[in-house]
Amino acid sequence: MDSLIATALDTARARGAAYADIRLVSNREQRIVVRNGVVETMTADESAGLGIRALYDGAWGFASTRDLTIAGADLAAGQAVQIARASASQNGAGASVEVLLGTPVSSQGSYSTNISVDPFTIALEDKLALLLAADAEMASVPEVSARMGNLVFIREDRTFANTEGALVTQTIYEAGGGVQATAVGHGETQRRSYPQSHGRQQGCAGWEYVVAMDLAGNARRIAEEAAELLTADACPADVSTDLIIDSSQLALQIHESCGHAVELDRALGDEAAFAGTSFLTPDLLNGFQYGSEQVNITADSTSDTGLGTFGWDDEGLPAQSTDIIRNGEFVGYLMSRESATRLGLPSNGCMRASSWNRIPLIRMTNVSLLPGTWTLDDLIADTDDGIYLETNRSWSIDDRRYNFQFGTEVGREIKNGKLGRLLRNCTYTGITPEFWRNCDAVCDAQHWQLWGTPRCGKGQPGQIAHTSHGASASRFRNVRVGVMR
Amino acid sequence: MLGQDQIRRLLLDALRHCPNGADADIYLTATEQALTRFANNRIHQNVAHRDAVAHVRVAIGRRQGRAVTNNLTDEGLADAVRQASEYAPLMPEDPDFPGLPEPLPAESVAAYDRATAGCDADQRAATVGMVCRKAGAIALDAAGFCRTGETELAVASTRGADAYHVGSFSGLLITARSNDSAGWSKGGGWRMTEVDVESLADEAIDKAVRGRNPQDLEPDEYPVVLEHYAVDDMLEALSFYGMGAHMVQDGRSWMTDVGGQPAMSPTVSIWDDGLDPAGWPVPFDAEGVPRRRVEIVGNGVVRGPVHNHYTAAKASGASTGHQRGATGGPTATNLFMRPGDQTTEQLIASVKRGLYITRFYYTRLAHNRGCVMTGMTRDGTFLIENGEITTPIKNLRFTQSYVEALAGCQALSSRARLNLNEAGVAMHVPAALLAGWRFTGQTV
Numbered sequence: 001m002d003s004l005i006a007t008a009l010d011t012a013r014a015r016g017a018a019y020a021d022i023r024l025v026s027n028r029e030q031r032i033v034v035r036n037g038v039v040e041t042m043t044a045d046e047s048a049g050l051g052i053r054a055l056y057d058g059a060w061g062f063a064s065t066r067d068l069t070i071a072g073a074d075l076a077a078g079q080a081v082q083i084a085r086a087s088a089s090q091n092g093a094g095a096s097v098e099v100l101l102g103t104p105v106s107s108q109g110s111y112s113t114n115i116s117v118d119p120f121t122i123a124l125e126d127k128l129a130l131l132l133a134a135d136a137e138m139a140s141v142p143e144v145s146a147r148m149g150n151l152v153f154i155r156e157d158r159t160f161a162n163t164e165g166a167l168v169t170q171t172i173y174e175a176g177g178g179v180q181a182t183a184v185g186h187g188e189t190q191r192r193s194y195p196q197s198h199g200r201q202q203g204c205a206g207w208e209y210v211v212a213m214d215l216a217g218n219a220r221r222i223a224e225e226a227a228e229l230l231t232a233d234a235c236p237a238d239v240s241t242d243l244i245i246d247s248s249q250l251a252l253q254i255h256e257s258c259g260h261a262v263e264l265d266r267a268l269g270d271e272a273a274f275a276g277t278s279f280l281t282p283d284l285l286n287g288f289q290y291g292s293e294q295v296n297i298t299a300d301s302t303s304d305t306g307l308g309t310f311g312w313d314d315e316g317l318p319a320q321s322t323d324i325i326r327n328g329e330f331v332g333y334l335m336s337r338e339s340a341t342r343l344g345l346p347s348n349g350c351m352r353a354s355s356w357n358r359i360p361l362i363r364m365t366n367v368s369l370l371p372g373t374w375t376l377d378d379l380i381a382d383t384d385d386g387i388y389l390e391t392n393r394s395w396s397i398d399d400r401r402y403n404f405q406f407g408t409e410v411g412r413e414i415k416n417g418k419l420g421r422l423l424r425n426c427t428y429t430g431i432t433p434e435f436w437r438n439c440d441a442v443c444d445a446q447h448w449q450l451w452g453t454p455r456c457g458k459g460q461p462g463q464i465a466h467t468s469h470g471a472s473a474s475r476f477r478n479v480r481v482g483v484m485r
Numbered sequence: 486m487l488g489q490d491q492i493r494r495l496l497l498d499a500l501r502h503c504p505n506g507a508d509a510d511i512y513l514t515a516t517e518q519a520l521t522r523f524a525n526n527r528i529h530q531n532v533a534h535r536d537a538v539a540h541v542r543v544a545i546g547r548r549q550g551r552a553v554t555n556n557l558t559d560e561g562l563a564d565a566v567r568q569a570s571e572y573a574p575l576m577p578e579d580p581d582f583p584g585l586p587e588p589l590p591a592e593s594v595a596a597y598d599r600a601t602a603g604c605d606a607d608q609r610a611a612t613v614g615m616v617c618r619k620a621g622a623i624a625l626d627a628a629g630f631c632r633t634g635e636t637e638l639a640v641a642s643t644r645g646a647d648a649y650h651v652g653s654f655s656g657l658l659i660t661a662r663s664n665d666s667a668g669w670s671k672g673g674g675w676r677m678t679e680v681d682v683e684s685l686a687d688e689a690i691d692k693a694v695r696g697r698n699p700q701d702l703e704p705d706e707y708p709v710v711l712e713h714y715a716v717d718d719m720l721e722a723l724s725f726y727g728m729g730a731h732m733v734q735d736g737r738s739w740m741t742d743v744g745g746q747p748a749m750s751p752t753v754s755i756w757d758d759g760l761d762p763a764g765w766p767v768p769f770d771a772e773g774v775p776r777r778r779v780e781i782v783g784n785g786v787v788r789g790p791v792h793n794h795y796t797a798a799k800a801s802g803a804s805t806g807h808q809r810g811a812t813g814g815p816t817a818t819n820l821f822m823r824p825g826d827q828t829t830e831q832l833i834a835s836v837k838r839g840l841y842i843t844r845f846y847y848t849r850l851a852h853n854r855g856c857v858m859t860g861m862t863r864d865g866t867f868l869i870e871n872g873e874i875t876t877p878i879k880n881l882r883f884t885q886s887y888v889e890a891l892a893g894c895q896a897l898s899s900r901a902r903l904n905l906n907e908a909g910v911a912m913h914v915p916a917a918l919l920a921g922w923r924f925t926g927q928t929v
Binding site for chain 2: 033036038039040041042043044045046047048049051059060061062063064065066079082083084085086087089090091097124125128132145146182184187188189268269270271272273274276279357358359393394395396397398399400402403405407425427429431460461462483484
């Protein structure tokens with residue numbers, strides 16, 4: 001491997017690259033889906049290849065190949081520089097931006113996810129038994145017409161090297177699982193999921209992470225809740241009220257309205273044609289009240305079990321924790337070497353590629369709301385009139401991350417400090433800084449949980465990133481709810 | 486390109502490792518794509534990748550095992566077949582599994598253009614440079630991409646399936662921006678020559694210029710004229726949230742309880758056709774079953790979903806050839822919507838007070854029934870007053886049933902355009918005049 005890396009980097013340099021890096025990635029993934037009592041999917045996926053990035057005359061080129069021979073690497077390196085030359089040929093077409101990468105990166109070392117049990121050592125029969133047991137629990141509820149359970153296990157071995165002397169190797173494990181019940185009747189279709197929606201909960205962890213979920217132990221409960229929702233009252237239509245948002249829904253709220261908004265490439269316009277830009281422009285850094293003083297958000301790639309946890313990012317920067325929102329003030333971006341240098345800052349190590357055949361982009365790591373001081377019981381008792389919302393069902397936000405609308409699988413009325421009737425088809429909508437400035441209470445560490453979001457799309461060609469977000473249930477005053485037809 | 490002969494040899498050799506008494510099929514996809522991406526009037530990302538992936542399925546009775554690999558050596562493929570063979574006996578029986586489909590000959594369809602597949606980085610850079618110069622000349626920022634490449638698809642099975650197809654693809658996407666407006670255009674297909682670069686650049690730039698100084702508008706229900714980009718979003722949502730038979734069989738589809746009923750306006754007819762060269766043709770599915778033309782909505786009446794071999798067997802019918810990937814359910818990915826007889830200008834002229842929408846963004850399912858979606862307008866939203874576009878409007882949020890909206894379809898443009906997305910989903914659709922669209926919020 002060393003000679004393959006050396007050949008690729010030497011070729012890039014010899015063809016004129018001022019900088020080059022190479023990533024070799026081998027990915028193994030096992031995915032099991034049980035739908036309505038039968039195994040719909042049981043795959044063992046293996047993918048391996050390398051990607052080379054080259055900087056020539058202030059312009060980037062990237063090429064990748066599944067040919068992991070020295071000849072293959074040499075060919076890809078040459079192609080990367082050739083593509084960079086084509087990019088450079090149009091430097092005069094529009095705005096000229098000099099690409100500077102700041103302090104050289106020469107990280108060395110190795111890293112592996114901290115796991116107790118390697119999920120690939122567990123017998124397939126045990127994994128199937130876990131899902132089939134959960135399925136049987138859901139099947140006991142007659143209103144449930146569709147049942148789904150799934151498990152995912154990933155092992156990815158990555159090597160990164162660059163022309164500045166970096167060489168790091170990493171082994172990342174991920175484990176995830178979840179169940180979902182859909183009930184049909186009374187002219188309605190309703191869904192409940194556990195531990196969260198979007199298929200599953202997922203983390204950088206081993207088999208123990210899935211066992212701890214107790215999917216079978218929670219399957220009948222969520223199936224019964226799906227059935228109960230068929231005849232539940234609808235969310236009050238188009239009114240403003242106080243919300244207590246549960247940890248998992250708040251995690252997605254953070255992802256959409258904060259995590260994406262603080263990606264510096266978006267703020268600089270690099271994603272304008274696809275993912276969009278951001279209202280958090282560089283002139284607002286360290287001078288904009290994003291939320292209330294209760295709101296403290298960090299980007300932390302060292303969090304235990306986070307999907308954004310690693311040893312080094314895909315530019316060789318070490319894992320770290322940096323403040324994004326401090327006491328409500330916007331104080332930090334997610335950055336790459338190139339974008340950070342444009343602001344005169346060091347990168348905080350947020351460049352991640354989804355595969356060997358994709359370039360690194362600025363991606364979320366583990367962007368989390370830090371715990372506050374409330375217990376959930378006290379918070380509900382302190383709320384006269386409102387709704388407690390659980391588990392995401394729909395999500396949408398505009399291209400500058402201002403106007404959002406979320407739906408949840410379930411709502412529960414709060415009256416005079418007590419939880420009341422079940423509510424279906426709950427939605428809420430708002431404008432990001434107004435919403436976060438109306439956050440007046442955050443629950444404490446015992447209610448705090450890190451949630452995986454393994455399907456974050458960005459970039460062209462498209463990339464799916466795995467990120468995590470920690471949160472505890474929090475209260476937001478005067479939020480518009482019930483926008484549904 | 487791997488080529489038909491090499492792929493056939495690889496797959497047939499690999500199938501020899503299928504154990505006695507079992508059946509196997511292999512679905513192979515090989516893609517070479519290059520994409521030149523630009524923003525702020527410069528190329529900031531420029532990439533090329535090639536990969537080939539074999540999806541192996543081994544069936545023993547009513548049990549299936551699967552394995553996937555991008556190691557296409559003889560040994561790598563043999564290992565994948567062995568892995569799938571080891572998994573299959575461990576699976577519980579699926580009483581509805583009908584076995585692998587019997588081979589049927591697929592029609593050959595022309596969808597490959599050598600010049601498009603072979604387009605190099607210099608050609609793409611020159612295209613992008615032209616767009617950036619046009620935008621920069623009037624102080625706009627251009628962003629987007631130019632992409633070209635080719636995809637090979639093949640299926641071989643122990644039952645005798647032996648299908649191969651190669652298609653090329655191209656795409657040019659442009660967003661032109663000022664500090665308070667944006668315009669959008671997108672073209673593509675299997676021939677780069679069909680992408681009119683100059684015209685697409687002008688289209689995006691014109692919207693950005695006319696969109697300056699956007700105004701507030703009270704969210705309410707308004708008649709809308711949707712450009713084909715917005716109609717494309719509607720058909721994609723209707724496809725993914727309900728045109729697959731598995732969703733209908735589970736009761737999760739918007740078709741649930743409205744099959745055979747006139748749920749949409751009689752002006753609306755929607756069908757899937759994987760052989761029509763006006764789309765992005767793919768003549769067979771991931772099981773090697775030939776694609777059949779399927780009428781999904783006929784004159785407003787909901788006709789039915791698309792099937793794979795599994796869902797068809799459950800419905801006692803025949804597969805329509807719509808198993809899109811190796812796993813998951815059947816999907817309609819080559820949709821056509823019947824055009825009308827008016828120009829877009831005539832559609833606008835018939836609106837007293839309404840909105841002209843270029844496209845939708847971040848649309849997500851809010852409720853299965855009726856396919857209720859929420860999302861935003863983006864890159865060109867304008868007020869129509871007395872039959873004319875008058876005022877640019879800040880982007881609006883909507884929460885709207887797509888089925889109900891199409892029940893109010895009053896007219897369609899005579900010109901339909903192809904919308905080919907990066908995942909190979911192709912929608913050939915006209916612009917539409919809809920009686921009502923429910924806007925529920927506005928952005929800053």
